[in-house]
Amino acid sequence: MASKRISEEPTYVLHRYDWSETSLILEVFTRHHGRIALVAKGAKRPTSSFRPILLPLQMLHVAYGGEAEIRTLKSAEWQGGHVMPTGEALLSGYYLNELLLTLLARDDPHPTLFDVYSQVVQVIASQHGEVLEAALRTFELLLLREIGLLPQLHVQTMTLRDLDPHALYVLVAEGGLRQAHADERNGIAGAQWERLQDALDAPMPFTPTLRASSECNAALKPQLRALLHYHCGVKTLRTRQMMIDIQAL
Template sequence: MRVDQQPGYILHARPYRETSLLLDVFTRDHGRVGLVARGVRRERSRLSRGVLQPLQPLLLDWVARGELGTLIAAEVASAPFAFDGETLFSAMYLNELVQRLCARNDAHPLAFVAYAQCLARLANAEPAGWTLRRFERELLADLGYALVLDRDAAGEPLLPQQDYAYDPEAGARSANIDARAPRVSGAALLAFGADRMPDATQQAQLRRLMRSVIRHHLGGELNAWTWARPAVPRTTDSA
């Protein structure tokens, strides 16, 4: 099967044999796919290695054969994003999240759109922590793990002034039931569900909540958590 002009982003690239690259790519219509860019590490190659950079919007052509496809062509789809410092770490975290949570060859078009929007927001210097929480929420929803953010586990409306313990399988419960679950205010959950940026204290609660939920679905930590800052409320956002 040949695929032409497929929007995609390179999540990870590593050397493959003597002259090639092995690419992990997130695409709009085919999900996460593995591609071999043959001969791209030679001095003279019909594929430009400079184009094959992570975190940049690309249009990709490939031929799918079994587990790995062969990249035929790649071109830049739009102006490249610029990342450095905190935004680069945040973008790297996005890539690891997609790699760990999305199965190969399983399309998630809504998550793809959310990924592209998240990169654009990071590149435009929007608050990193809130931007990442929004992407985590949309990715989990597209994978079938949507958070319930308006009602508790018993089906009752959330109360803004009440604290809850969030169970990834059941939803928000009374904070006294499970001391091990992250505590989060009803106000924070309601703001999250309404896509309304909460205050710094509530953002710290949501960060702990999403870390716990993602750990639950992965069965372990992400490598990116080793560089993530502690969730200390402050005037500027953190990842």
């Protein structure tokens, strides 16, 4: 039986590692087929056309074939658009990639999430500071929602009671959204949680969620970080630890 061949597939490289003296294994995120593994034969050779373009945070169109768990990369074309991020922006991109590698199952398509990832990559390549932070929070929210790990943000999770617009609430790993205790510092007003839910429910959620998350980024960041660490099964993600180590230098 002829092997299945996919062509012109929008793709981002999430991670790459050596397979042999001349070849690489790629973990990639494709728009229509989700996260898959590819072998790029001969990609480490100086004359390989793969060598200069199999980079993270760069949109590619790839062709690949095979029925095994690891398919064979046939061709890859860089789609242009922006220069390679550097510094804090590059680490932020690696952080997104680590989340996808940890939380997405292979061969599980997420075209909407792929489009959000592409939008966040564009922000990473061109923005810094508050806009970059809001873009990361937006991706975290939409990723958790896409894979079914984000509770509804317009009601209290355990009781399904409506939120008081003026009361403070927190998002916790095992309890969902609940009213903040007196000693909890990162509470967010019920009205703000409702704005976040409305943004997530929008037909094209990236921009409205970016705006809504920017209004409460400082309080939202530690809550989403704790929730992601819980579901990833780690205390600190590797890229997050790298950021901490660099800032301590």
